Amino acid sequence: MPPPSAFSFPGGIGINLYVENLKKHFGGVKALDGVSVTVTEGELAGLIGPNGAGKTTFVNVITGLFAPTGGRIKLGDIDITGMPSHRIAARGLGRTFQITRGFEQLSVQENLLIPALAAKGTPRTEVDRKAEEIMDFLLIDHLRDELSVNLSGGQQKLLELGRVLMLDPDIIVLDEPFAGVHPELRADLHDHIDELYEAGKTFLIISHDMESIFKLCERVIVFNQGKKLIEGPPDEVREDEVVLEAYLGD
Ligand SMILES: Nc1ncnc2c1ncn2[C@@H]1O[C@H](COP(=O)(O)OP(=O)(O)O)[C@@H](O)[C@H]1O
Numbered sequence: 001m002p003p004p005s006a007f008s009f010p011g012g013i014g015i016n017l018y019v020e021n022l023k024k025h026f027g028g029v030k031a032l033d034g035v036s037v038t039v040t041e042g043e044l045a046g047l048i049g050p051n052g053a054g055k056t057t058f059v060n061v062i063t064g065l066f067a068p069t070g071g072r073i074k075l076g077d078i079d080i081t082g083m084p085s086h087r088i089a090a091r092g093l094g095r096t097f098q099i100t101r102g103f104e105q106l107s108v109q110e111n112l113l114i115p116a117l118a119a120k121g122t123p124r125t126e127v128d129r130k131a132e133e134i135m136d137f138l139l140i141d142h143l144r145d146e147l148s149v150n151l152s153g154g155q156q157k158l159l160e161l162g163r164v165l166m167l168d169p170d171i172i173v174l175d176e177p178f179a180g181v182h183p184e185l186r187a188d189l190h191d192h193i194d195e196l197y198e199a200g201k202t203f204l205i206i207s208h209d210m211e212s213i214f215k216l217c218e219r220v221i222v223f224n225q226g227k228k229l230i231e232g233p234p235d236e237v238r239e240d241e242v243v244l245e246a247y248l249g250d
């Protein structure tokens with residue numbers, strides 16, 4: 001049982017993500033060169049690596065945006081390799097984008113409603129209620145009528161997290177959630193992630209910002225040049241010479 005939380009959304013229902021020997025080649029570029037990663041239900045895992053390591057490609061392939069060149073992806077017992085992204089999202093794997101993809105000329109509230117209304121036959125009143133709860137939770141209710149184009153970088157990241165939460169994912173993949181975010185909002189974002197984690201959500205957080213990941217995550221996975229270098233508790237990974245070398249070479 002996860003500890004009690006102010007957050008009332010359903011927690012994880014017990015699915016793990018299994019990625020086996022995943023490959024993605026772009027012509028001669030081996031963006032992913034055979035990586036195996038497991039994300040276990042209820043954990044807060046981090047994925048780091050220097051620029052070009054293959055982190056975003058990994059997210060794009062596991063969430064169905066790109067078909068893999070090789071390997072397998074399973075969500076619980078279900079093989080989701082090559083499944084279209086909306087079906088993967090409906091199965092409980094939610095993600096944000098490194099480049100925020102909100103509808104710029106729509107309000108914060110509209111941005112929250114749209115993915116949920118498009119995804120499934122949830123009654124409108126329920127979707128409205130949920131959007132209210134999420135705006136409250138993320139402390140963005142005062143921005144409800146603001147066009148998303150007018151939000152700061154950090155506020156856009158909060159909105160992006162809100163859009164993912166609208167679909168009630170079991171596993172939430174965040175791609176560079178702290179990039180370009182003001183330190184104060186960054187601390188807020190840390191708190192929100194912590195609270196959702198306490199409520200039972202599973203996270204895979206991708207960042208080239210090692211410090212945020214070491215602070216937040218209980219397990220850290222390191223990619224370099226399309227391969228997994230090492231994974232382990234933050235303290236171990238932080239001291240690892242191969243990791244330091246990969247970063248210094250960046
Ligand atoms: N759509 C694409 N077409 C061609 N090459 C790509 C594409 N996406 C990524 N790459 C290449 O794959 C490698 C890994 O990129 P990426 O996954 O974005 O790394 P990271 O997110 O770790 O910085 C890079 O060499 C990048 O140039």
Ligand SMILES: [Mg+2]
Binds near residue numbers: 055056057098176
């Ligand atoms: Mg990236």
